[in-house]
Amino acid sequence: MSKVWLHPEDARLADLLTVLKEEADPADYPYAERIEQQVPQYDAARIRTEDPRAVQAEFATALGEGPGIIVLKGAFGNEVVDAATDEFAGMIADQHKAGTAAGDHFAKPGANDRVWNALEKLAIRAPEVFAAYYSNDLLALVAKAWLGPAYQVTSQVNVVNPGGEGQTVHRDYHLGFQSNEVAALYPAHVHRLSSVLTLQGAVAHCDMPVESGPTLYLPHSHKYELGYLAWRQPEFGEHFVANHVQLPLEQGDAVFFNPALFHAAGSNHSHAIKRMANLLQISSAFGRAMESVDRVRMAVRLYPVLRAFGQDDAFDLDNVIAATAEGYAFPTNLDRDQPIGGLAPQTQADLLRQALDEDWPADRLEHALDQHAVRRRTADI
Template sequence: MLSRCRAAASSLAPSRSSCRSVHYVAPGGTNPPPVRVQRASRLRGRFDKGDIELFKEICGQTTDPSRYPLASSVAKNVVVYDGNTIRKSLAASSRGETRDEFMAEFHDCLLQGPGVFAIKGCMPDHSVLDRANAAFRTIIDRERRESGVKGDHFAPAGNNERVWNSFQKHAVEDPQGFVDYYANEVLDTVFEAWLGPGYRVTAQTNIVKPGGRAQQPHRDYHLGFQSEDVASRFPIVSQIASQLLTLQAAVAHTDMPLISGPTQLLPFSQHFDYGYTAYRHPEFIDVFRSSMVQLELAKGDAVFFNPALFHAAGDNDSTDFDRWANLFQVSACWGKPMESVDATAVLRAVWPHVQNLAKKSGHDAPGVQALLKAICDGYSFPTNLDKDPPPPDGHCPPTQLDRAFRALESDKTTAQLEEVLERYEQMRLP
């Protein structure tokens, strides 16, 4: 499907491609006629009617339920999974094989399919969400007193309440609540399905108040946060590839009835190659508004989507209901996360609670692994290879994640862990 869409995009705009002549000299010295080779344009020109029609065609597709046999349903072209089913499957004796099957479906949905899926009951313990909400409220009130109104993405400042870097702030404000929240093997399975090992988690809490207006439809980080002028300077193939570096997600911290404005989504729109420059244009906005869908979510449900999917937070048309969500932007290990997270500070804050969880459930328990993978840097680079050389049997020095797992297995205290992490940081410095 993806290659078909891209082939169609090229055929609609032949003037944006150029041709070059390739000459081949045979060993005997004879020269055959030049071969005309089509070369795709590096950059993108103006949009025309054909682009709009192609965009409509791409977004007019229908999700095939038979492609996702592990899902519980398809609603408004969004693939829907049941969190309890996933957890039971991951806990079964064939966990590795079953996990791979779920990961394959998640990845296919995000890349080749509609680009979005939901997991009902992704966070089943509402007391964990209530505790997180209390921590976020404390942080919001403190930051408002100290800093005033903050800016927002794709919405006017002051309309919503937002906690930037809620990931680290949550850990410092309520370490036990943070551990309960991120010891979630379902999240880990989804994140790794799209991004592979070593992913980095960042999170931002967003509260949309009654009367809060919808965002402008957009694509997300990386290129979605750049101006159109800057985005247009990146080669088209780089724009397409950038969607593989990030995963977007939203966990509902309250119920989200339609009147409260859950996220507006345009399934399949990630297949339009030029969307990072197109989403600001009125013609594409009109298509979005006429074709987008919204899913009513219950507290604890989560939505995951390709960052190239056109989307927007919706209008909160209620009169007395604040819509709470924790928004994830999870980065591949070789991408640059949007926010700087001090993993050492997070580990220092939560370490005794990590140890307690490991003692109760085992060091290798999926929840413990998910928690440490969310916190730690699981990639070896960049580093100082003079001070932090690769081991004799490999090319990659041990990661912060490796060291944290070893510290957990040897039951190191918080002070001992800090010594380990300090040595690790010093080895990586120039």
Template sequence: MSGFVSLADVSLPAFAALCEQDTRAEDFPHCREVLHKVLIYQASTLRDALASDPRPLLSELHRAFRHGPGVVVVKQAFTDGALVDRHSEVFNRILADEAQGGSGGDHFAKAGANGRIWNVLQKAAIQAPESFIEYYSNPLLGMLAEAWLGPHYQVTAQVNVVRPGGQAQQPHRDYHLGFQTVEVLEQYPLDVQVMSQYLTLQGAVAHTDMPLDTGPTQLLPYSQQYDLGFMAWRDPAFIEYFQAHAVQLPLHKGDLLFFNPALFHAAGTNRTPDQHRMANLLQISSAFGKPMEALDHDRMMLALYPVLLDRVEHQELDAHGLHAVIATAAQGYSFPTNLDSDPPLKGLAPQTGQQLLHQALAERWTLAAFAQEVERMRLRRRA
């Protein structure tokens, strides 16, 4: 199947047939073992490969993310628990500081239900550079990123703390297209939906021990192979299948969990009375997710707005023409942004420049009113 698809095209039997594959350890010779279809690697194996020729292992990991189960665990990636604890204390200080300002939005859980730090990479680098350096000098993070994305990737990070009693997330796929509604997804050809998974790698560093009662991430191996999965993850039948077949693996502090962003997954329920489950969530982006030139879209929108408003009022520009101009002149994507000040409070993603421009024209704002909102948006999105 190719071209444009809709929710009516999804097939649970086709999805289930993929998810019911088995993982054979002999197909992944560097892995230590297979647990619940998930590939388990020992960190020493990755370090040995780095010291010699890493390409065979990089090829194996890449195959695991796309054509294998889609998820790998690296045991004892951080052997110094005190190092992880020191960086956890950095996170705790940031959480305490930000608690003064109330809760922001969340994508797949109720706002404020968990402890969440947006853009913790920048915050930790500024507040605790020594801890940042000792933590991110671990070369295994970059090795996993390069296995999926190649070189010149860019790292972002968000901390998630699931408190005692914290409920499981809704199963979902992740960034990019996991943050879009079905109506938006239907505008992307299926080949582009499949391609999007190659632009990001999802990862997590366990900052606490995570026995099953704490609710480590629920995973559905092989679900990333279903091309229509971005369309399907909200469907009740797929949610029910996920809940019946997802697996969870206990993790220890310092372990890594990395997976294809198209894998169906969800944070689990923390059933303990007193354990706070903390993970540093890494979203690592391909070098290719960037345009060639830097544009000042705010300045462009402000320059065009009076003329666009005049033409709309005099019906000199039809809807298709208006859409084409706005798509050329304004940012149509919500990211990157500052999720502390620009949270997804009304959906999965913050408002875009294109949406703001359409709204202003539809409601016939004055140039001054539009300029004020453009400035507010700029300030919200500022790092």
């Protein structure tokens, strides 16, 4: 019988080491170009030509039963990345001018730069750049492979400057953001569930040689059941420091990993590289995202751009809609927002897609989104 309750004192490094003995078998990853330091690496151009369902099945295996991490080489084009980099740099400059520099969860504040809610800020600041960036087919492919449809994208930009210190080892949201005392209140099956509610990702916005401090990982560590109660313990941190893997990246590469994987941003030992990554936290429709995002505001701002881009067959509107609007119908007020003709009411994403298909004027969409929000509120009782 499996344990129902997990206790911090039961976390033992020897048990983690047993889990880490497993190695990635290249035969399990036929679409990967190679396995490097236990990490399957994929050529973006190649996997775009393969059967998407088969590729997704391989991604899901790697993220779950496998090492817990994949790298997509050349996932984003340089022109798209450069345009977004310019906008992110502008946001950071604005923060410095305003004296509102952001800190980090697992690193000392002040030395590096962070932009919270970069998703919404990019959509409002540069909707054309946002639309080109988040139309990326491979981002959608991986997100659906791990989370299914109706996922929610959030993003934070992280810049580790030359000489900047990295992070301490950790697991990520949800349970990774709880103290041991709080995490131990959740039964073991919730510890197992937490890692399938989120997909972590990072897009390299510059070349990242090892000396610049690309993220450190401990492949297979996500499969250690007591990991959410173990990563703060010194012996686990010491093992991570001595045994992690660290993969150099090129601009446009994307890394995706299980949030329960032991990981940490590395220290930047270079003299001139401002290591910028767009950190993607993609949430299941059935979970709660970490950041609040005004998706009505984003949809209204992006709509004229999407109407124009929609005439380009090479541009995937559905991927941008998925990154912009709420794709899940609940929670809502079923007195007002009734599921007529189906089991669930219309979502924000459905509404935005209908507007684009029927070529609504912008003011009609804005009114419809406002009414949609009103229907979801509780009524006077």
